Amino acid sequence: MSVEIVQADALAQLAAATSEAALRELEVALLGKKGAITELTKMIATAPPAERGPLGKAINGAKAAVTQALEARRSALVEGAIAAELADRRFDVTLPGRSPSTGSYHPVSLVQERLEDIFVAMGFRVLDFYEVEDDFHNFEALNIPKNHPARDMQDTFWTTDGLVMRTHTSPGQIRAMRSIAPPFRAVFPGKVFRNEAIDASHEHTFHQLEGLMVDREVSVANLISTLRIMLSQVMEREVTIRLRPGYFPFVEPGFECDMQCLICGGGGCRVCKHSGWVETLGCGLVHPNVLRHAGLNPEEWQAWAFGIGLSRLVMMRYGIDDIRHVMGGDLRFLQQFV
Amino acid sequence: MKISWNWLSRHVDTAGLDPREVGRLFTLKVAELDGIHPRGHGLERVRVVRVEAVERHTDKLSKVRIFDGEAHHELVCGAPNAPSALGRFAVWVPPGTTLPDGKRIELAVVRGIESDGMLASKGELGLLGSGPAAGGDEHGARAADDNDGIWILDGVSPGPLYSVVPDLRDTIFEVDNKAITHRPDLWGHRGVAREVGCLVRRPLKALAHQSADGTRGAFPTAEGPKVTVEDAELCPRYLCAVFGGVRVERSPLWLETLLEAVGQRPRSNVVDLTNFVMLDLGNPIHAFDAREVRGRHIVVRRARDEAMKTLDGVERRLASDMLVIADPERPLAVAGVMGGENSEIAPHTEEVLLEAATFSADSVRKTASRLGLRTDASARFEKALDPHLAEDAARLFAHLLQATVPGAHAATRLVDHFPAPPPRHVVPLEPAVVSKRLGLAVALETITDTLSRLGCTIAGLGSGHLEVEVPSWRATRDLRLPEDLIEEVGRIIGYAEIPPVAPLVAVSAPELPKDKLQERRVRRFLTLGSGMSETLSYAFDWRPMLERLGAPTAGRVLMQHPISADLDGLRRDLVPNLLHQAEKNARQTDTIRLYEVGRVFHPEAGQLPRQPRRVGVLISEPAEDATASWRTLRGVLEGLLAALHAPPARWVPLAAEDPARPWLHPTRGAELYVGSALAGVASLLHPRAARALELRRPAAVAELDLDVLLAHGEAPVRHAPLPRFPAVPYDLAFEVSRVIPTASVAAAIREGARAGAALVREVTWLSSFVLDDERRSDAYHLVFRADDRSLTTEEVSAHTAAIVAHLQEALGATLRG
């Protein structure tokens, strides 16, 4: 077969190729190890010596022409394909996404972790204590002896063995002070229990976070400062707080801490019962009797403590109006929090 | 507790004060108010009228003729007590009046009669507020008075309501009772007024019986009742006297108005006065019909094995640690809690024996709670009252009785059994400590001024160490320590004055302990890595779920007084609560992936229960078959262990039913061992449990012990160098018996590589399919690689042949095409 015919045939095939894939096959068929153009070179060996020179030239010429045509055709096809894709107006970006199945965090965990992080950054350690406590840690050591009226303030779950479902996270104060050498700072979150009927704003099981700072000199001013930092951080905005007298037998002086209502800014609304303030936590300087029960000398060591209702905080932060959702396990509720 | 502004005004000058502002100060500096409510406002048009004629019109309706002082009117009244108003006085709302609740009264035609306005009940006038005080009203059960209908008045004349009842307009403070449990002095208007006076710097007025001439509240010298106090510890002070010439009738209007303002229903003059004294001073007192006190002899003693009927009509069994007030023959009252029916003030009572006493707080509290009988009286006594108050209470009663009941008078001396008056109570206070604790510089004068206003007497002013004598009304329990005084100074100055000051502390290493870190990893992996939703559930089991699962209900930590029989004990495992929640969710969705991190509770004799931390996992979702469910669960757990940096677990098939955990499937579940420790269990739901529950999809559950994982898990993460020589992949398929576990095949492959075992870097199960009843086909993907050279095809073939031979020999497995 003559070089010219092979070349003409090759060029015709290239011109007819309509896809990049076809072009790749053609490249092998023409220029590959056993391709038509490559085969031509075998003719050189059998040709008369005088024709070898011109034949070689012709074959190289054909090879160059085919290669050039191939590249030209390839770039035309690529440009055509790109132009076609760019010109396609049928692609629909409004179809919904296809995501890997996503889970959710419990909102109490989210707020609890946030609080833990705030306190860890301030040099507090995070502790965890038991939910079933004994009378000593839950009451006696916290300056709530038997027959103290404060025992009535907390409807207590007693076990048949005379143990207590802890009514607050405060037993941790005793356990922390007994196990850690002062000075130290710690927070301890957890479930607490009150034997009361459930409705939209009452649960027998809810979450608290207790904070404790033990040092040689601590003051109410320190406490106020720390509470303000905590609440501003967790609410992610500057908050205004106020302290007023509050009675907890294990602190003296004891306070209720209110936060200015974030919904109405203090003007009064339904959420704050038109007072402009939302009761947020109880706190105070740790009572000397408690320090003594925890093995510390009140002449030497001082402490402040606070206990904040995590469940309440969660409800405030996410606008949850029914506390029963918190422990209810309804996926329609749980899956709202990631 | 309700506090009336008008009542406060009897004790402190309130002229020019704004009740709302005083209420705000009270909340900020004394105790929380739950609310501040106006009472009796908006009744300017309402008049008191004389009822001149009442004529039955129909069954339920009466035609009433009234006189308003100027003119006569006719109207229709549907109140059942309308007939008893005849000749007396009622309250008339003229047409065109809008009542406080927004109801508008118009001229109307009722059953053919033109009705000119209406006669109103106290409720319609907005005077009953949230209703009578709950619980503690000892006469509640037998109340039957004119107020069950229109308001009927006696001994007045027609005129505008506000002229007839001048103190009707009032402001009511709702004090949060929990905020004053530690303040025995705040359980009456006197004590609240004392605080208000301190806040606004106005002095307390003298008590009503403390006249300059000493004639008020005085007693004659005639011999009084005999009093024997057998247990002075439970009754430190007992006063009593007899009053004669008593006529039991309706109380004067001012008394009814004040009592109603604070939610007390008026009864009769004697009972109303005892209530008034209690609400005024905070010290409950009790009136007996003197004729019923046999031998005029009061015995204060512990109860014997006896019973008595209390004023609420209930027969009560008394225990020997309860204190009773008795005569020589029988108990007359449960001391400090409630009187008895046998000596109750009756319409015909002419002689009254009045008791004013101080009872032991602990004893009253215990008795009231044992009897399930919390009264206004017990609530006050259990706060530890100042014994000096009892005498004021007796004298105030004497004065008021004489002033309001014509002819009534003290007939005997005031007997006073008070063997051991408490000593003065002095608390040392270093002024510098006040500033240090508050974090605010407080001047010495501020400290002494504040404490003096609160009734303290201060000595040692020159020495730098103050000696603060606490007033008797704060000395029983309340103010004991310097810290208590610091609180007094701080709250009266106002905590708003204290500037926030960040604590100055040494920098310390931040610390998130291992258990918290572990829980965070668990949550992160399960939530973000496994698409599961974190839930929380009660520490209590849902007992019906245990019963439906056939799980034991014994062996749990049980509650003495569970919130309900269904929540009677603590969970031993997390799975039952997860199943409970899953079942509820199954009504909405068929894809349920829940997990919970929480404690379970295992009783230990004589100590706290073991309370290990666990993570529970539940997956109930569409799956091709049981194997697919299992593999999903197992995949989650393997990922979880990896996320916790735990070594891979050994999965040991469950061998039998577990009666303690009947939700576990004996042949489709496994225990997980990490190292040598049992770390948890994973299983498909037992078919019996699955049938007992209403889950729409097959469920798989698992529970891991986080404390065990923490102790045995945690392999440190180390970087491994990337391979320098290429890997050679090789796929193999075998026919094996279906009873041989997949794990054994994989193990045999590794073993079979023998000499070249180190070269087999990966053995990956690809798939299995069933060939017939006996045999299945398993496909594996092997990867060979050496660290020091490129492997040749010949080497790999030799190792593969060894593996095939070993599988044949060990498991009877044959290579498939």
Ligand SMILES: [Zn+2]
């Ligand atoms: Zn608000």
